[in-house]
Amino acid sequence: MTELRIAIVGFGKIARDQHVGAIAATPGATLAAVASRNASLPGLPHFESIEDLLEKGPPIDAVSLCTPPQVRRAQAAAALAAGKHVMLEKPPGTGVAELDPLVAMAADMKRTLFATWHSRYASAVEPARAWLAARRIVSVHINWKEDVRVWHPGQAWIWEPGGLGVFDPGINALSILTRILPKPVFVTSAELAFPSNCQAPIAADLTLSDIDGLPVTATFDFRQTGPQSWDIVVESDRGRMTLSRGGRRMAIDDEAVAEAPDEEYRELYRRFVELAATGASDVDLAPLRLVADAFLLGRRNVVEPFVD
CATH class of the missing domain: 3.40.50.720 (NAD(P)-binding Rossmann-like Domain)
Structure with missing residues (x-):
């Protein structure tokens, strides 16, 4: 090779x-x-x-x-x-x-x-997708909260136009969401919290749906201290499925059924080598479109300044 x-x-x-x-x-x-x-x-x-x-x-x-x-x-x-x-x-x-x-x-x-959407390559994402494909989904909630000072220390670009703010990690959740759900979703409303000294949001609450009216909500926050949360909870007609640890752990009604170490980036490069062998491309913009629509539809609320 x-x-x-x-x-x-x-x-x-x-x-x-x-x-x-x-x-x-x-x-x-x-x-x-x-x-x-x-x-x-x-x-x-x-x-x-x-x-x-x-x-x-x-x-x-x-x-x-x-x-x-x-x-x-x-x-x-x-x-x-x-x-x-x-x-x-x-x-x-x-x-x-x-x-x-x-x-x-x-x-x-x-x-x-x-x-690339590295979170799609988390170990429990594909098992979750397969499990949901055989069930009627009732509702979905995303809870994605982390401390920006821990994960993005001194990275001023994230607060500038185009830096996405809290959507930099939040888009990871949306990349998983758009992979595991059987139908496309779209944003119906958004509340965005902008620090008074920043051009990107520090927190956001989104409401989404699919063509059939599936209720989907998402809470993103860069101000989390203590335990960090990277969870997606799906209620179905046959139990609750929870993806946690950014997609590395899957539980059904609180019982773990899939969990593995983080090898997301190894899978990204395996895929890159595979694509480059034939010159094929892989460009899915669904997660980015959802973020763009959140900015289009979002109500902007000014909050206290952010100091790194």
């Missing part, structure tokens, strides 16, 4: 914590370089920007974009133009429409564009 030589672009917390180890553990993938203004990895070629990487770097086949979403569109276009396969960290961009030209460009270049 020919190794897929990958460069990571943007070397922050998520790249260090997840991507480096996942690439090392994926057959057919190898980390060949890093491009980042602020960090490097000993023993690997390092470049200040993707432009320098593409012009002066070692031979590579693909880039994994781990930069803030505000700059990913231009970086992806540059990489595709240079004939590279592209993996996009979530969210894939700052808007929905900007992805369409990239999808077309990837097809023209016969290169892979992979818009």
Whole structure:
């Protein structure tokens, strides 16, 4: 098997914590370089920007974009133009429409564009999807609460336009929701809490539904202290299904039926290698569309300033 030589672009917390180890553990993938203004990895070629990487770097086949979403569109276009396969960290961009030209460009270049949703690869997500497929769903509630100071320390970009605020983790829940439910859902109303000094929300309450009127609610909050919550609870005609720990544990009526360690990013890179072998793309924008609609429909409430 020919190794897929990958460069990571943007070397922050998520790249260090997840991507480096996942690439090392994926057959057919190898980390060949890093491009980042602020960090490097000993023993690997390092470049200040993707432009320098593409012009002066070692031979590579693909880039994994781990930069803030505000700059990913231009970086992806540059990489595709240079004939590279592209993996996009979530969210894939700052808007929905900007992805369409990239999808077309990837097809023209016969290169892979992979818009990743790592939470869909959590171990209990597919068992949950299969369980729900055989049942009548009565209601769904998402409870996604975490401490931004723990998970995004000093990351000012998340509060800027396009940074998504609490929807940066919240979109993980929506990516699971749109995978496990048998029918598409849409936003019907939203309440968004914006700190007075920020351009993105720190908390949000969403109401959603599907074409049949299924009641779906979601609560996202970046101000959680103490225990963190990444739960989706589904009431059905044959019991309650709870996905917890971000999709790694599934319980039926409080009895665990599926649980495994976190290997989401390994599965992402396994999929990336598989896609790149044929130049196929995988770009599902359903979670991003839900966030965009929440901003369109959301009532904006100003709350106390956020100080990191």
